[in-house]
Amino acid sequence: MTTLLQLFSVAAISAGAFFFFAGTVGLLRFPDSLTRLHALTKADNLGLGLVVLGLLPRAENTLSALKLLVIWALVLLSGASTAQLIGRALRRGRK
Amino acid sequence: MNELLLAAAGLIVLTVAIGLARILRGPTDVERLMAVQLLGTGGIAALLLIAYATNVPGVEDVALGLALLAPFATIAFINLLDADQGDAEV
Amino acid sequence: MSVLPVLDVVLASLVIGVALFTITARDLFASVVGYVAYGLLLAFVWIRLYAPDVALTEAAVGSGVTGVLLITAGKRLGALKNAAPEMRPGLSLKILTGALAALVAGALGTAILMLPDPPPSLAPEAAAAASGAGAGLENPITAVLMSYRSFDTMLEKIVLILAVVGVWSVGADKAWGRAPAPLRQSRPYAPMVLLARTLAPVGVLIGIHIFWTGADAPGGAFQGGALLAAMWMVTMMARLAGPPRIDAQWLRMAMVAGPAVFLVTGLAGGVLAGSFFAYPPGIAKPIILAIEAFMVLSIATALPMLVVGPPSERPDQ
Numbered sequence: 001m002t003t004l005l006q007l008f009s010v011a012a013i014s015a016g017a018f019f020f021f022a023g024t025v026g027l028l029r030f031p032d033s034l035t036r037l038h039a040l041t042k043a044d045n046l047g048l049g050l051v052v053l054g055l056l057p058r059a060e061n062t063l064s065a066l067k068l069l070v071i072w073a074l075v076l077l078s079g080a081s082t083a084q085l086i087g088r089a090l091r092r093g094r095k
Numbered sequence: 096m097n098e099l100l101l102a103a104a105g106l107i108v109l110t111v112a113i114g115l116a117r118i119l120r121g122p123t124d125v126e127r128l129m130a131v132q133l134l135g136t137g138g139i140a141a142l143l144l145i146a147y148a149t150n151v152p153g154v155e156d157v158a159l160g161l162a163l164l165a166p167f168a169t170i171a172f173i174n175l176l177d178a179d180q181g182d183a184e185v
Numbered sequence: 186m187s188v189l190p191v192l193d194v195v196l197a198s199l200v201i202g203v204a205l206f207t208i209t210a211r212d213l214f215a216s217v218v219g220y221v222a223y224g225l226l227l228a229f230v231w232i233r234l235y236a237p238d239v240a241l242t243e244a245a246v247g248s249g250v251t252g253v254l255l256i257t258a259g260k261r262l263g264a265l266k267n268a269a270p271e272m273r274p275g276l277s278l279k280i281l282t283g284a285l286a287a288l289v290a291g292a293l294g295t296a297i298l299m300l301p302d303p304p305p306s307l308a309p310e311a312a313a314a315a316s317g318a319g320a321g322l323e324n325p326i327t328a329v330l331m332s333y334r335s336f337d338t339m340l341e342k343i344v345l346i347l348a349v350v351g352v353w354s355v356g357a358d359k360a361w362g363r364a365p366a367p368l369r370q371s372r373p374y375a376p377m378v379l380l381a382r383t384l385a386p387v388g389v390l391i392g393i394h395i396f397w398t399g400a401d402a403p404g405g406a407f408q409g410g411a412l413l414a415a416m417w418m419v420t421m422m423a424r425l426a427g428p429p430r431i432d433a434q435w436l437r438m439a440m441v442a443g444p445a446v447f448l449v450t451g452l453a454g455g456v457l458a459g460s461f462f463a464y465p466p467g468i469a470k471p472i473i474l475a476i477e478a479f480m481v482l483s484i485a486t487a488l489p490m491l492v493v494g495p496p497s498e499r500p501d502q
Contacts, residue, residue: 006096009096010096010099013099013100013103013144014103016103016107016140017103017106017107017110020107020110020111020137020140021106021110023114023133024110024111024113024114024133027114027117027126027129027130027133028113028114028116028117033123033125033126036117036126036129037129040129040132040133043111043133043136043137044132044136047107047136047137047140048136048139048140051103051107051140051143051144052143055143055144055147058147064155067155067159068143070159070387071139071143071155071158071159071162074159074162074163074384074387075136075139075162075165077380077383077384078162078165078166078169078380078384079132079136081166081376081377081379081380082132082165082166082169082170082173082380084376085169085170085173085374085376085377086125086128086129086169086173088374088376089125089173089176089177090125092180093180105192108192108196108229109192109195112195112199115199115203115222118203118206118215118218118219118222119206124212124214124215124218127214127215127218127219128218130218130222131218131221131222131225134222134225134226135225138225138228138229141229142232145232151235151237152237152402152403153237153238153241153402153403153404154232154237154403156237156241156394156395156398156402156403156404157228157232157237157240157241157244157403159391159395160241160244160245160391160395160408160412161225161228161244163384163387163388163391163412163415163416164244164245164248164249164412164415166380166384166419167249167253167415167416167418167419168221168248168249168252168253170377170380170381170419170422170423171252171253171256171257171368171418171422172214172217172218172256173377174256174260174368174369174371174422175213175214175256175259175260176214177369177370177371177374178260178263178369178370178371179260179263
C-alpha cells in the first residue's frame with residue numbers, strides 16, 4: 001500500500017472518529033430533541049462513511065470492499081428511515 | 096498502522112459510550128432511543144476497525160449483523176410509542 | 186498496547202452502570218432501551234474476549250430479539266399498568282427476590298474467584314474429539330455443537346418448540362388455532378414500510394450467508410436463524426405481513442423440521458455409522474450442513490412465534 005493511500009486512510013478514519021465525537025457532543029449538548037436527532041444522523045452517515053472510506057484501501061479483495069460498502073449502505077438506509085420515524089414521533093409529541 | 100486503527104476503535108467506543116449519558120438524562124424516551132442508536136452505529140464502526148486491525152475472522156460479520164439488528168430494535172420501540180400514545184387503531 | 190486495560194475497565198464499568206440503570210428505570214421503555222444497550226455492550230465484551238460467534242448471538246438474540254420480546258409483552262400488559270395496589274408485589278416479596286438474586290450472583294462470583302489457576306477446561310478434549318470425528322469443519326465451535334455435543338444441540342431446539350407451545354397455551358381457549366394479534370396496531374407508515382421492504386430481502390441474504398459461513402468461520406445456524414427471524418419480524422412490525430394462524434400446517438412443519446431431521450439423522454447414524462449421532466466419515470460436513478439448514482428454518486419460525494405471542498380472540502385486535 002503506497003504512502004499516499006496510507007495517508008488517505010489515516011485521514012479518513014480520523015475524520016470519521018471526529019464526526020462520531022461531534023455526533024455525541026450534539027446528542028448531549030443540543031437544546032432540543034429534533035436538533036439532537038440531526039446530530040445523530042450526521043454520525044451515522046459521515047462518521048461511519050468516512051471510517052468505511054478509510055478502510056477501503058485496506059480491503060484484500062473486491063468482496064471485502066463490497067462487504068464494507070454494503071454495511072455502510074445498510075446503515076444509511078436504516079439511519080435515514082429511523083430518523084424519519086423518530087422525527088414523526090417527536091412531531092406528534094410522543095414522549 | 097494497526098495500533099492507529101485500534102486506537103480509533105477505542106476512541107469511537109468511548110465517545111459513543113459517553114453519549115449513553117443521554118439514556119440517564121434524556122427527558123423523554125425518544126432521546127434514550129437515540130443514544131442506543133448512536134451506540135449501535137459507533138459499535139459497527141469500531142468493529143470494522145477492529146476487524147481490519149487484528150484480522151480475527153468473523154468480526155466483520157458481527158458488524159453486518161449489527162447493521163441489520165439496529166433498525167429492527169428501533170422499529171419495535173417506535174411501534175410501542177405509537178401504540179401507547181398514538182393514532183387510532185386501524 | 187497499554188491502553189487496552191483502561192478500555193477493558195471502562196467497558197466493564199459501563200456494563201455495570203447500564204445494568205443498574207436498567208433495573209432502576211422508571212418505566213418499561215427506559216428499562217428495555219437500557220437492556221438493549223446492555224446487550225450491545227456485552228457483545229463488545231465478547232469481541233474483546235475473541236469470541237465473535239457469541240458476540241453475534243448476543244447481539245441478535247440477547248439484545249435484539251429479547252428486547253423486542255420484552256417490548257411486545259410489555260405493550261400487551263399495558264392494560265395492567267393501573268393494577269390495583271393489592272396486586273402489586275409487597276415489600277417482603279421484593280426483599281426475598283432481591284436476596285435470592287444476590288445469593289445466585291454471589292455463588293457464581295465465588296465459584297469463579299475460587300477456580301484453580303489455570304482453570305480446568307473441556308476445550309482441548311472437545312476440539313480434539315470434534316476434529317477427530319472427521320467432521321471436517323474449520324470452525325471449532327460448530328464442530329463441537331454439531332458433532333461432539335450434537336445431542337445437546339438437538340435438545341435445545343426441542344426446548345425452543347416447547348417454549349412456543351407454552352406461549353401458545355397462554356391464549357384463551359376460544360382463541361386456539363387463530364392468529365396472534367398483529368405487532369403494529371396503528372396505521373402503516375410509509376418510511377417504515379420502505380425500510381421493511383428493502384431491509385428484509387437483504388437481511389435474508391445476510392442471514393443465509395452467516396449460516397453457511399458458520400462451517401468454517403464464525404457464524405452458524407443459530408446466528409443465521411436469529412437474523413432471519415429478525416427480518417420476518419421486521420415485515421410483521423411494519424404491517425407488511427400479519428402473524429400466521431397457529432394451526433397453519435406449514436408453520437408447524439417448519440418449526441419441527443430442524444429437530445426432526447436432526448433426530449432422524451442421529452438415529453440413522455446408529456445404523457450407518459456405528460453409534461447414535463455419529464456421522465459416516467467423509468460425508469460428515471454435507472450432512473451437518475443439511476441438518477443446520479433445517480435448524481435455521483426451525484429457529485427462524487420459532488423465535489418470531491415467541492415474540493408475537495399467544496393467539497388472540499380478535500385477530501385484528
